[in-house]
Amino acid sequence: MTAALSAQGLTKRYWTASGGAFLAVDNFSLEVQPGEIIGLLGPNGAGKTTAMQLALGLLHPDAGIARLFGLDPEDLTARRQVGYAPDAPLFPKVLTGKQVLELHCDLLGADRSRVPQLIEQLNFVEASRRPTATYSRGQQQRLGFAQALLGEPALLLLDEPTAGLDPAGVAQVREILVGVKSRGGAVLLNSHLLSEVERVCDRVLFVKGGKLLRTHEVGAGGKRAELRLANAAQVALEIAAKLPAGVLEGDRLRVPVPDESAVPKLVREVVALGGEILEVKLAGAELEELYLRLVEGQA
């Protein structure tokens, strides 16, 4: 199967005012297959955005090659299948959101009936009638996301799509990404929100200093149950003795579990030890720890 996006050895240097070189992306390779959501995780300035722009052909690599559906990124057939939503997009100030979407629709040769659908789906009906100069960061983000979705792209590249969005907006983005995946679309997602990445991504790439540090299969390392206890201090000793894998921090007990089916048994065990459970949450076990260890350099 042809990869939706493939990049081999992408390298990009920027020249500083003092004449020195800054390596923004260093020998970066990745592949995104149809039906897959890949997350890019890394601190600010890690080279995630530059890597995306290189893959899209917006920047010229100093070395390496990028392909969209096996074609050159500048190929118009490839571009017809791609949607890109940058971080903090800006639009012509005098045009309304609807006019911007209609312009992008016309460029795609797509049916304009998609425009009101997307405006409603992304919940900016009132704002869409106003010039974009009056938009808040969140509204601009929604408009940028909407233009990326116009042609029902087979490959979606999103740079911090949830930045500036309210919780409802974040949930909408998540829903849409799952929808894209379910119809066989591929997504490359650059986000700082570990919880979001964990919820929607199949694989996560950790990036730092322009280098790909590690690829991580989400869920491969099992999950982690987090229990909030009303009487954590009273049952701490029993838990330490009977559940040695568990870590008690404040009122929260974190226990690694193979999958969600193990949670009811764990809850019964904690109750049997005298624990009074207020809340139970299930999260990927390793992502945060991995991020801190690999990217932030913490033990």
Next chain:
Amino acid sequence: MISWPIAISTARERGFLKLPLFWMAGLFLMGLFQGGGSRGAEAFTGGGEAWLIFFVLILSGGLISDEVDSGHAQLVLLKPITRAQWVSGRFTGAAIVLSAGVLLSWMGSLIMAFVHGGDALLVLRLQVLPLALLTALPWMATAVALSVVIRGWANVGVMVGGMIAWGISRHVLPQLLLLKGFDVEPYFKAIEPYAGPQNVLKDLLAGTLTPSTALWNLFWLFAAWTLAVLLFDRRELARRRA
């Protein structure tokens, strides 16, 4: 070659700003008060010429660079259109607004000709419209080519600087050098017809309009347009964020 959705959106974007609307009103008034003569070309000479050239600069200030700097050009060029279509679409959109301004001025001059009861022969007057565009569009193409390589509205600054520099060189330098015994006036006279696009309407009024002047403007227009497309084809579309 031209992306019409881009042209229409650019015309909408540039034409509905306060400054171009003000300048268009000025063009109409120039037509009314200056262009009532026999042909209407007077509206685009003297102060009218300067007003027209500044209208061109207002319409083409940051025409390419603003879109690239804001990042909107990236989004548009990830759609299935070529860079040449996009640059040409932006140029055409600004040219549509310019044409509207020229038309307003022309209509002003026509109204005044009727009011004065003078010779308002429509056929003779109609030739002013393409000739005014033939004067203005090469300047616009030059500003677009500069906007591909310079940030923001610096393309306007460079053009105004160039015009002032040429004006000073043309009118002051020969006098100064003559004091030292060097007569460079004939050389300046020889190169003047090739120093940028020419005002063909001035030649029309003076009765000296030749095909070569019109062809020179046409050549300049297409050369600058081609240069803009070639330069834009080579440039990167994303700026590294600070």
